[in-house]
Amino acid sequence: MSYSTEIDPHVRRVTLQKQSEIRIQVPQMWPPLKLRVLDGKLEIFGSELPRNVWLTFPPLQQFAVFTWYGATIEIDGVTETDTISDEGPRVIIVGDIDSGKSTLAKMLLSWAAKDGCKPTFVDLNIGQSSITIPGTIAATSVEMPVDPVDGLPLHKALVHYFGHTTPTNNLRLYKYLVEELARELEEEFAVNAESRCSGMVIDTMGWTKGLGYQVYFSFCFSKRDYVRYEPHTNLLALLQLLLHAIRTFDASLVIVLGQETELVYDLNKAFKFKKNVQILNLERSSGVFSRHSDFRKILRNYSIQKYFNGATNNLTAYTKTAKFSDMQVYRIGSLIEKSSSSKALQITAASIDKDLINTVLAISYAKQPHHIISSIVAGFVYIADVDLGEGIVTYLSPSVAELPSKIFIMGTLTWYKS
Numbered sequence: 001m002s003y004s005t006e007i008d009p010h011v012r013r014v015t016l017q018k019q020s021e022i023r024i025q026v027p028q029m030w031p032p033l034k035l036r037v038l039d040g041k042l043e044i045f046g047s048e049l050p051r052n053v054w055l056t057f058p059p060l061q062q063f064a065v066f067t068w069y070g071a072t073i074e075i076d077g078v079t080e081t082d083t084i085s086d087e088g089p090r091v092i093i094v095g096d097i098d099s100g101k102s103t104l105a106k107m108l109l110s111w112a113a114k115d116g117c118k119p120t121f122v123d124l125n126i127g128q129s130s131i132t133i134p135g136t137i138a139a140t141s142v143e144m145p146v147d148p149v150d151g152l153p154l155h156k157a158l159v160h161y162f163g164h165t166t167p168t169n170n171l172r173l174y175k176y177l178v179e180e181l182a183r184e185l186e187e188e189f190a191v192n193a194e195s196r197c198s199g200m201v202i203d204t205m206g207w208t209k210g211l212g213y214q215v216y217f218s219f220c221f222s223k224r225d226y227v228r229y230e231p232h233t234n235l236l237a238l239l240q241l242l243l244h245a246i247r248t249f250d251a252s253l254v255i256v257l258g259q260e261t262e263l264v265y266d267l268n269k270a271f272k273f274k275k276n277v278q279i280l281n282l283e284r285s286s287g288v289f290s291r292h293s294d295f296r297k298i299l300r301n302y303s304i305q306k307y308f309n310g311a312t313n314n315l316t317a318y319t320k321t322a323k324f325s326d327m328q329v330y331r332i333g334s335l336i337e338k339s340s341s342s343k344a345l346q347i348t349a350a351s352i353d354k355d356l357i358n359t360v361l362a363i364s365y366a367k368q369p370h371h372i373i374s375s376i377v378a379g380f381v382y383i384a385d386v387d388l389g390e391g392i393v394t395y396l397s398p399s400v401a402e403l404p405s406k407i408f409i410m411g412t413l414t415w416y417k418s
Contacts, residue, residue: 010076010077010078011076012074013073013074013075014073014075014084015072016070016071017070018067018068018069018070019088019117020086020197021067021086021087022065022083022084023064023083023084023276024057024065024075024079024081024082025061025062025081025082026057026058027059027060027078028059031077032056032057032077033056033075033077033078033079034057034076035054035057035073035074035076036051036053037050037052038071038072038073039051039071040069040072041068041069042067042071043065043066043067044063044066045063045064045278046089054076064252068115086193086196088117088119088198088199089199089252091108091200091251091252091253092202092204092255093201093203093204093257094255094256094257095257096257098206098288099258099284100288101203101204101257102203103288104255104257104285105130105201106152108201109121109146109152109201110142112201113142113145113146117199118143118194119141119198120139120140120198121139121142121152121200121201121203122138122185122202123137123203124202124204125203125206126162126167126174126205127165130151130203131151132154132157132307133304133380134300134303135161135163135164135165135411136159136162138157138159138160139157139181139184140154140158149311149312150311158376159376160177160180161377162411163409163411163412164412167205167241168237169412170332170333170345172345174241175244176373177373178241178248182248182249184376202245202249202251205238205241205242252276253280254277254279255282257283307380308396317396317398319384319394319395319396320396320397322392322393323392324393326403327393327406327408328406329349329356329408329410330348330349330350330372330407331346331348331409331411332346332409332411333347333348345373347370347373354386354388356383357383357384358382358383358416360380360382360414360415361381361382362377362379362380362408362409363378363379363381363405363408364377364378364407364409365377366407372407372409377409378404378405380398381395381396382395382417384396
């Protein structure tokens with residue numbers, strides 16, 4: 001428990017337990033608020049506060065004082081609000097491709113796990129997913145430092161299948177799945193104090209440097225005609241998704257990797273009225289190397305192979321068959337109409353034919369086709385062959401067990417076994 005005691009009419013002492021914070025809003029009238037650390041370690045937006053030094057905060061300031069291990073502070077002055085929260089930091093990492101986002105995410109997760117926390121990793125990078133195969137939006141609880149070979153844990157992961165390695169293939173679906181995953185995590189945090197206190201680390205897609213930042217934000221703030229910037233549609237869409245992710249997961253710290261000065265400026269502009277969001281620009285690691293598009297395809301292929309065979313080919317994949325009547329394959333298409341509802345996305349049945357060969361299908365937990373978009377997936381199968389004459393599909397499965405569902409999701413993800 002955190003508690004407060006009064007020292008004199010204007011000074012009170014607050015003790016915070018580990019992994020908790022006090023959120024303070026300074027009122028508009030003078031005098032300003034003063035605060036000092038008596039014992040323990042505390043930080044504001046990641047910056048550690050000096051001990052026994054009074055810090056002065058002017059009117060209308062909003063901030064959160066957080067402690068990992070517990071601490072005591074004194075507050076001198078009147079606060080508009082000061083609520084104590086046991087919610088951990090929510091860190092989202094953005095930047096150019098090959099800037100070291102995924103590496104930094106794994107380092108932060110491992111450090112937190114070493115300190116006894118169980119942070120949640122959220123992977124929005126559908127091009128090079130770290131939790132499972134590409135084309136997925138997923139989250140998992142990290143209880144141990146990240147394994148250098150096997151990577152992040154999959155057995156407790158929440159996984160939604162987007163089905164493509166580029167979000168612009170279906171922007172509305174991507175945004176909806178991000179919102180659905182955030183909703184599921186909020187439900188988990190509501191009943192799991194340990195996960196809530198440990199916070200989350202969020203990895204994102206890579207952004208292209210340079211052209212497009214100012215154009216996009218000019219559109220955001222002046223509401224100009226979006227079509228006018230059609231040559232940069234992909235970049236603008238990615239930036240829109242970045243802002244959407246920050247807001248959807250209620251991120252408290254945005255780490256921008258690399259010298260993305262325009263992006264940092266525009267993020268600060270976009271969130272200038274949201275004082276509980278800090279934008280931090282870090283230099284790109286000197287150890288990061290660039291990967292060309294062909295190498296990225298090789299990595300995606302390897303990620304799928306790792307899912308079925310293990311990081312060191314230490315797992316057994318099983319070749320199995322299913323009748324056409326035991327499979328219902330669906331695609332999630334584009335918008336039926338302009339609407340924010342998931343019902344505006346088309347769900348259409350796909351033919352079971354030779355076009356399925358070499359595709360990766362997700363096994364949905366949905367009981368009915370209209371539940372597909374809001375349902376997580378149980379796993380994935382690889383279609384090796386389709387026998388039209390016999391009505392039989394030959395597929396590769398990571399499990400010897402029977403398929404948990406007859407409903408499958410098809411995207412554009414393929415795998416060509418080496």
